[in-house]
Amino acid sequence: MNPVNNNSTLLSNALDGLAARHRAVASNLANQSTPGYKRFEVSFEDQLEKAQGGGSFSPKVERDMEGGGPDGNNVVPEDEIGALTRVEILYRTISAAISMKAALMRRALSNR
Numbered sequence: 001m002n003p004v005n006n007n008s009t010l011l012s013n014a015l016d017g018l019a020a021r022h023r024a025v026a027s028n029l030a031n032q033s034t035p036g037y038k039r040f041e042v043s044f045e046d047q048l049e050k051a052q053g054g055g056s057f058s059p060k061v062e063r064d065m066e067g068g069g070p071d072g073n074n075v076v077p078e079d080e081i082g083a084l085t086r087v088e089i090l091y092r093t094i095s096a097a098i099s100m101k102a103a104l105m106r107r108a109l110s111n112r
Helices: 003-030 045-052 077-110
Strands: 040-043 060-063
Touching: 003 040, 003 045, 003 077, 040 045
Parallel strands: none
Antiparallel strands: 040 060
């Protein structure tokens, strides 16, 4: 496989995984006061490694059934805000890398 295309696919997959995680965190925050609500978790980093080796990519969305307060809700808003911040930083960083890569490709093609 072409390394340029493989890197582009990997970056695109990472953005997809981060978008799925963002949706899960947003749902968790929206339901922080819902009795019995169990938070969602999204893992995709191991899938990125598989996809890099030619495997398929599918972020894993699961419910965290552990613990909870007296009402059974296990959302800790501070933890979710931290997760949301990490998602936003990574998303911006990867988006910037994709933009720089596209700019370099445009420059290379225009100099032919």
